[in-house]
Structure formats: C-alpha cells, structure tokens
Amino acid sequence: MILAAIPIALILFVIVFHILTYFHRRKYSHIPSIPIPASPKWIIGHGPFIVQKAKLLGFDLTAIVESFRADLSADTIVIFSPGIKSPMIYSVREPFYSKILSDHKTFLKPPPALDYVNGVRILGPKGILLEKGSEVWYHKRRTMDPAFHKKFLRILMDKMNEKASKVSNYLDSLPDKKNIDILPILERTALEVIWSCGFNETDDIITTEDSPINQAVADIFRVGAMKIFNFTFWIPGTFKAEKKLLFEKAEYLRGLMTERLQDRFDSITAGTDTTNDILSYIIRANQFSDKLTIQDVVDDFFVFLIAGMETTAITMSTLLWYMLKDKEMARRLVDEVNVAFGDKEELEFDDLNDLVYLEQCIKEVLRLHAPSRISFRISPDKPVTVDEIVLPPQSRILVSIEAIHHTESIWPEADKFDPSRFDPGKDIRPFTYMPFNAGPRVCIGKHFAMMEAKIVLARLLRDLTLFDPYPEEKKLEIHTLLLARPKKGVFVGIVE
Template identity: 30%
Template sequence: MDLLYGGHIFESALFLFLLLLLLSFCAYCCYVKYIHIKYDHIPGPPRDSFLFGHIKSINKYLNGPGLSHDKLLEWAEQYGPIYRLNALHRVILYAISPEAVQKYMMSSEYPKDPYVYNLLFSLFGVRFMGKGLITDPDHTHWYKQRRIMDPAFGHSYLKEMMGIFNEKAEYLMQKLEENADGKTEVEMHAMINRVTLDVIAKVAFGMDLHLLDNKQSPFPHAISAVLKGMVPHVQNPYMQYMPQHRKFVKDVQESAKLLRRTGRECIERRKEAVRNGEDVPKDILTQILKSAEQEGGYDDEIMLDNFITFFIAGQETTANQISFTIMELTRQPEITAKLRDEIDDVVGSKRDVSFDDLGKLQYMTQVLKESLRLYPPAPGTARLLTHDDVIEGIRIPGGVALNFNTYIMGRMDKFFKAPLTFDPERFSPDAPKPNFCYFPFTLGPRTCLGQVFSQMEAKVVLAKLLQRFNFKLAPGQSFEIKDTGTLRPRDGVICTLTLLTNKTKES
C-alpha cells in the first residue's frame, strides 16, 4: 500500500510539473506574440519560425563561409533604413540612418546596450572585459574611468611613443628583409599582429615581450582565442555546458585566465615600484593605478578589466587595419606609387619617422581612412533606446537596442558612390565629408580613446614597409574577410616580398 501511495504522489507531482511547464511555455509564447505585435510594424525579412524568429538565418551566416555583415548589408538595402530581426523574445533593430547615428551616438543620453556588453563581462564563466572602458554600460561610472585615462593619450605622451613605434617597426623590417627574396611566403598579418602586441605591451604596461623572436610566447594565441570566443559566447553562452564544445571553451577560458594573471602580476610590480618611490612612466598602467587611487576602494578586478581592454583593443584592431591596407595595396599599383612618392618627399631615406612627419603624410591618412571604410576591424556598436521615438518616420517603442554598423553604411551606394572601389580621394581635404555614415572608431562620448595612438602606429609601420619593400599576395590568397570578434583578413595576407631599390621605385 505504501508503495502504491508513493507512486500516486510521484505521478501527481509529475503531472503538476508538466502542467506548470506547459503553462509556462504557453505564457512565454504569448509574450513572444506580444513582442511581435509591438514591433512588427517595423520592416524586416520574414521570420524563419514563430518562436525562433530569424535565428536560423542569422546562424547560417554567422557559421557559414561568408561574412554575416554582408547579409546584414543585403537586408539593409532591401528593408532599411530601419529594419528588424527577431530571436525568441528579443528584437534586434538595425539603424542605417545618418540622422539616427547623429542623434543616438553623439549623445550621452543613450547608453551602450547592456544586454550585449554585459555578455562580455566574462567568457564562459571567466571574467573577461568586465566593466572596462569598452564594456561598461553605466555612463557615470564609465565617464569617471575615461576622465582619468585621458592623460595617457595626451599629445605630449603620444609624442614620446614615437621612439618605441620606430624601434618595434624597424625590427619588423629587419625580420622581413631576411625573407625578401621574392619566393619565401610571409604571413603579414601574423607578423604585424606580433609587432602591435609588442608595442602596446611596452608603451602601455612596460612589458618587453619580443614576440618577433619569441615564437613560443602564449600571448598571441591567448588573444586570438579570446577574440574567437567572443562571438559564439554572445550567440550562445550555454555552449560551455555542451560536450562537443568542451575543448574550444577550455582554450578560451585558459586564455582569459592567462591574460588576467599577467595583468595582476604587472599591476603588482608597478604598485611596488610606486611604494618604493621609483620613477614610473605616465603610461596606461600608471593611469589605471591613479584611477584606483582617486576612486577609493576601487575594485582590483576593474583594474584588470582595463588591462585586458587595452591589451586587446590596443593591438588587434591596428594590426587588422594595417593588414587590410597591405592586402588592398597589392592590387592598387597607382595608389601604392602615390603613397611611395609622399613617403619619399616627407620621410626620404631617414631610418625613423618623426612625429612631425606624421602630420605631413596626408595621402597616407586618406588611404588609411579608406581602408577603414571598406574593412573596419570593429564594424558596429549598439545603443539602448530608453523611450519611444520616431526614426525615419517609423515609430520605435522604447526598451530596445539600436545597432549601428559602419561596415554596412560604408558599402552602400546611397552614402558612398561606387562603394566597392578603393578610392582614397573620398577623404581628400577638398572632398565632401561623409556625415554620420562613417564611424570606424564610433562617435560621440564613447568614441575610441586610442584612435590617435592607433593611427600613429599604423603610419609608422606602413611608411617603413612602403619605404623598403615590394609585396604581392601569394597564390591562393583572397580578399575575403572573417569575423573573429573583430574583422580580419581571412587568409592572413600571405605575401612574397622583394627589397625596393631606386630602380624599382622609378618603374
């Protein structure tokens, strides 16, 4: 009898559980329907299904051989300037509108989308960017951090960086000369990535990594791993619990731990130097410590958040930009020749590029800007629409994120004539300026703190490369792009190089 009675209790409990599960599912479906009713007046492609929305289509392009941003561009052409995507109960809006860019990115009233940026607080359970300058959606807290960090990127300190820029770039030239026989294939992206990582480690944190010689260093792989982990983590943070992803997830976790462990050691060494009264450089690390002191009770983990933020953002996007530019110049002989003429006029045969030289390299500035238009390493950002509004004549209920994408806008004919043509003249001083449809470093209060630093470094490396070498893509190389958290050249820009002589310059 007791067993029978116990069986009835189990069956009743199971029935109630299944009933609650069914009722919860029905309630959730009703909520999804409510979201559809609320936002379905906004144009967008047909949903793949009622419940999952556009997830199937999004995943097809995120995980396929192409670039998901190209599909987003196609949808922008078809459904823009404001279009909608659905994923379960979430609505994703893309604003392909200069007016919207101006209104929402130029104002501090609209914070970064907490949903997306909070997902980058950690990677698969390991703290990653936390509440650093890129990911902190709280404007007040972010502003305190930014105000303290600004001096590390002031004019006088940037000028002092020129020696390190030249030193690291010159060593890259020496390494490339060893293989400049016109036959040996060199993976330019990997080489440049190591140089930009060397630079940020030295100028920001006083670390000497010597990555062009130290091939066994774990840092390049660690940064590559966490970047590769960002997109799938945002897509599906629960994949860490799936056995088939265990190896990938563990690699990402260990890489994040390595970077934070390195940061902790670096911060402790600098703290000790300050306690001992030693002279310390006015670099990013010093500013991080100063920030902690001024905040009072500043969480050590937030110091590490900013270490990770600068360590990654300070080198990855610059390396990608330089690599994309080299890739494009291999099929632009006239632009390359004009660049070389400017470098000859401004730098001449000098070994080092001076700070004053940088401002005179006007055509190089145009080339780098055009490269960012076609190949922006950081293609998009998002702002939270906190209240109901009207954009391009369409009523937008509040409480939804607006996604802005410079890759999409940079490749649309309505904003740039013949957008797939690489034309640096678009950015000449006399050309009409693109208004709020070009933002590779974002715009407004949250604009990238390190953009001047980045472009200075890019100019030094590119000037030395064009001063010394001819380069052409190796057979089988493409001009395709891949998304690994940032946009980078898919095939690594593998080139063969030859030394540039006066004769080859003239020809």
C-alpha cells in the same frame, strides 16, 4: 498522474508563451519587422528565414540584415528574437543612429559578452571598452583621454620607430622571403607596440613566433568568438577543451598583468611613480573608488591589449594587399615615404603630416573593410522617441558600420577601393565614416592607431621592396568573427 500533467503543462507553457510574445511584439508594430508581428511563427521567430538567407549569403551578418531591409524597403527595421527577448532595431537612417551614438547617458552599451565564462573572469566587467556608459565610464574616459592627446603621442615616437625598425629587420632576416603571411607578424608587432608604448614592458613579441603573450591573446580571441556565436557555450560541461584553454590563457595573462601592475600600483598610490604611460593613466582613472580591486584595473589593462592589437594589424596588412594589386598606388606610396624620410634614419613626429596619401589609403582600407563592423546600444527602461521612431523600453539597437560604409548614396561605387575619397579638402559628413565608431564612445586609440600604422608601413615601404606572390588573386576574402579580417591571411614577397 504526473505523466499526464506534463503534456498539459507543456501546452499551457506554449499558450502563455504565444500570448506574451504577441503582446511584446505589438509594442514594435509601428516599425517594419522580420517576421511581421502577425507571423504564426512566434516561437521560432525569424529562425527559418535567417537560416535560409544565411546559407545564401555565406553567413555574413551585415549582408543578411541588409537583404531583409532591402526586401522591406525600409531604412529602419526590427529583427525579432524568439519569444520576449529584446528584439534588435537595425537602422541605416543617419538622423536616427547618430542620435543614439551621440547620447551615452540614455543609450548604454549592452552587458559585455566576454567578462566571465562559467564564473571565470576573462576580460572582466570593468574595462573602459565594455563599461555600459554610466558615470564610471565617463570618469574613466575623462581621466584616460590625455594619454591619447597629441602631446603625449609625440613622446611615443621613439618607441614606435624602434618597433617599426625591429619588424622591418625581422622580415628582412627571414630565410624564405618569397611567400610570407604578414598578418600574424603585424599582429605581433601591434601587440608589442601597445605592450611597450602603453605599459612600458620590454618582452620580445615581434621576433618570437610562439610568444606566449601573443598566443594567449590569439586563443582568447578565437575561443571568445565561439562563446558569442554558439548558444550552448555558456552551459557548463559544453566545449570542455576550448574552455580549459580559455581559462588557462586568461589566467596566464591576468596573472602576468597583475604581477607587472602590483609595483606600479603601489608606487602610484604612494605618489612616488614617475612613469608616464597609458598604464599610469589607467591606474589613475581607477583610483576614484577605494572599492576597486587590482583585478578591476587588470580588466582595463586587458581591454587595451585586445582593442589595440588586431584592429591595427588587420588595417596595415589589408593596405599592403591593396597596394600590391595596384602598381600606381605602390609607386605613389613609396615616393611619398622616401620624400618624408629624406636622408634621415627615422621619421619625426611632424613628418607624419607629410604622409598624406598613405593616410588616405589607410582611411580607405578602414572604410572598405572596417575591422569592427557593428556596435550595440540599449534603450532605457521607459519608451523614448528618436527621430520620430518610438522605441519601447530596453530595445536593442544595432548600428552597422559596415552597412553605412557601403551605402551607395554616401559612398558611390562603395565596393571599389578608392583613396581619392579622402583627398585633402574633401568634406566627410559626420556619422557617415565610422571605423572608430562616433560620438562620445569613439575609439580612444584612433590617433594612436593611425600613428602606429603610418610609422610601421612607412618603414616597411622605405626598407623593403615588396612583390605580390599571388597576382592571380583579385579579391580579398574577409571573414568576420569578433572582427572582420582577411580570411587566408595576407601574403607578401620581399625582393632579395
């Protein structure tokens, strides 16, 4: 009896599923979509199409979606997920996505992916980067913004100079200088910069190859990416070894942060703290509610480490790769840096304005290979119309920074590295250049990152003569997981 009921229940389930899917998809029938709403493959959705394209296009998300968009010759498309799961609205129509990104009250961020794994707090839900965009986010952002104003950054000059000098000396002290992968070294540098400038901590990360702090961040990035790209990761009992590592590393980092935070937290609450760093602002930003626990503040602490480290390191390393391929660019950069230093040992804050060509090159690297390639938003519970497109409730909107940066009508010869796109006086239209995203949720650390990249790169170019150990390598291969990064690292040689 029961056995006979199983196939009937299954058939009923499939019928109901098809009907629900059909009505769900009808809501989006006014927008070109993959697959078209009448597709017989409602259940598996566009799975087979995606797999076919993905294989052809090397599993590059932007390339896959762009290729679908080109097939449909539309600037806005819907990508259906199987069943009634919210589809994704993908658009490269500027008046559409610019409105979405500008309105933080209507279009919130989706639930964070790495807050918890099987109930264990990893990044946690409260960090400003992951906050969905409610009043809590707005309050935090307003309180933290001053920590990134010019006046505050000026104070960080000494510390950044110290770290730039430290990494330069470290590179010079390496026994074998012919073939150095500079990416992990600059990752440790960026981590020590944020650890020291942001949180006043003194641990050595740059010269400690197996620094436990760096290892923990790297492992969390690596295993975190598995969670995002493997549908089965969330099921308890799967990926046992990886989860064990993730839990250990998150526990280690959160424990360390909690310990370092406790004293500061107490003295700030008592009004006796005189330290003025990013962490002080993070704590102040979290004081609006007495319901918040120290672990909520650790979430923010954590988010700053994650957001500020790899992105900046990837940018600096990628610039060195391009520089080593182009002798004229290298000569211009070295000349400019030498003039800015003059006979001074260290750069001063105002000298950074003179590094005009270096800034152009950093901007072009961030256009060509934006480390953070996509951004998601969710539409509200009721239908809204944006730039004449009606969005059904709870639509997921995918904004591809990568696609916008490679649109030929905005950036002619988009695949070419050309820093003259950012020549002084050239106008860049808002929402066409967004390595730090755009609108109210633009990266809070963008000036910090530019400043750090300029100081570290200028110091390396002044102190060291670099050469290209692989002149035959003509293309930089990029691999995208959580961030887009050079696949095989970035190798440099140093002339003895």
